[in-house]
Amino acid sequence: MKIALTGLNATDNPGPGVPVARSLKEAPSLNSDVIGFIYDTLEPGVYMENIASKSYLIPYPSSGLDNLFQRIEAIHSKEKLDFIIPNLDSELPGFIRLEPRLNELGIKMFLPTTEQFNMRAKDKLFNFCSAHNIKVPKNVLINSLQDLYSSQKEFQYPVVVKGIFYDAYIANNFEEVQSAFDKMSHKWGLPIIIQEHIKGNEYNVVALGDGTGRTVGAVPMRKTYITDKGKGWAGISIDDKNLMQISHKVIEAMKWRSGCELEFIKSATTNEFYLLEINPRFPAWVYLATAAGQNLPGALIKLALKENVETFKSYKVGTMFIRSSWDLITDINVFEKFTVNGEL
Amino acid sequence: MSKYMIPANLAVSDTGFLFMPATGETFTLNEIGRKIFKLLQTGNSEDQVVKDICENYDIDAGTCRKDLDDFVGQLKNYSLLNEL
Structure with a gap:
């Protein structure tokens, strides 16, 4: 094929x-x-x-x-x-x-439908999560400089300033928010998202939804080494039932069709998971899921061919990935x- | 006389390597840490641990108790030990 x-x-x-x-x-x-x-x-x-x-x-x-x-x-x-x-x-x-x-x-x-794709966009995620009782950091959408000034009272520092497509900065005061706003609005356009900063560890889940609400497979991972760009350079598959329950709930509520990555942060103060982002495709660490026993890209092809794809029941906890740098000649x-x- | 139990899902190897499947965190214990952890894991109280260590190592009970308190505090802090 x-x-x-x-x-x-x-x-x-x-x-x-x-x-x-x-x-x-x-x-x-x-x-x-x-x-x-x-x-x-x-x-x-x-x-x-x-x-x-x-x-x-x-x-x-x-x-x-x-x-x-x-x-x-x-x-x-x-x-x-x-x-x-x-x-x-x-x-x-x-x-x-x-x-x-x-x-x-x-x-x-x-692929996901346009509606599904839009539902998980950074400026729409808060509403989706609120409607489905999924914890999400509070956020404010900033569409202009005027919005930025008038929204000052709505958040407490530090905050995370996010571009509509990529990039995120942690800002500790209004001057840093302004600087991040300038950089990102020029690079990615508007709106800019100002998000509550939740202190804690990041957890990610790679998943495959079949479009009916069923999660065909899902593997959670904690990054154990993060680059200065915030990318996971090493990680390990973990076993957390709460995290999996929330992930299944998201896929079910969206009737997500295709692969995706759910990004969470576990609050250091309350131990609750907050959904930060839904990326509408497999992540760069998807091979960890394959190595742990869930070949999600392979299953995606079979779903598209309308073959009967059984739900993955388990994966190996403690499977690790360590990315490497290698010069190709x-x-x-x-x-x-x-x-x-x-x-x- | 405090007694402890380890979390049900904590994986403990004979080499002193600990793995928390829920968080992906790993820890390493040295020889004495491994021995103390094993004693606590098998239901010994802190007093019994101090007695055992003092019998087998060159340390007085007061110093041993202080070091044990620090060690247990660290284990509890990392959720590697729960008080019964």
Whole structure:
């Protein structure tokens, strides 16, 4: 089965493409052949052995969906793709819109609906959680400088200042909030989210929902090493029934369809879990779930093929991942070939 | 005379390596810590632990009691020990 996927940017802020590919290759009966969809010629996954049998440069969805569709159509005419897994948040709305056209070509995907995608957006999450009795840090949406000044009394320091798509800063006073607001509004646009800062440890859950409210599988993890960018560089699968219960509740309430990552913080004062974010795709540490006994990317493909997929009942607690940095060596001719021809 | 129990899900290995499955935290005990932890785990009171340690190591009861209090405090702080 030919499965194209994005997110092969295995950098210090890694995309999930490489661990998804690795999982697919280990999924029994899939017999998968991974094709890389690449946005940048230096995405490391292109040059790694045993990941993608072939890689193609594709245009960013922001350059126009017709452009992207035509490029995929051209690749499909050569490769006869069966499936595409988009692994990056920013490309998902585009792929959701392209799904009917790609289906017509015979290419399947297993994506959330636009409504589900929007429901978990940073500016909507508070309302979703409040409506379903799920604990979430208080937040204020800031749409202008005037909002920023007028909302000063609504929060106590420190606060977390978040961009609508990426980035988060902890601000200890109003001057720091202003500085973060300036940086992020220029970079990511408005609104900016000012969120209550909950002190405690971070816990993450990778999960797969089948679209009916069922959680097909879920594995919780605690980051044991965090980079200065806040990315987990090592982690361990854990066993916490409360965390799993809340995760199942979220998937059920959203009828989530596809892979996702739920980010929580456990309050050091109350020991309660607060939902911080829902990322609408598998995380870069998804291979930990595969290694612990739940091959969620493999199960996603089977769901899309409408095969009967049993709910995973368990996983191995205490499975660890430790990310590493490894210099891949290649020749300028290889890079030249990829850059000039757009495929490798 | 305090007695303690360890949390039900705490994994304790013979090497003194402790793993809390609920939080993913790990801890390492040295030889004496391992011995004390084992004594507390098997239902011995703090007085019994002090007696055992003083019989087997070159330490007076007062110093041993003080060190044991510190150690038990740390274990409780990390939720590795619950008072019965």
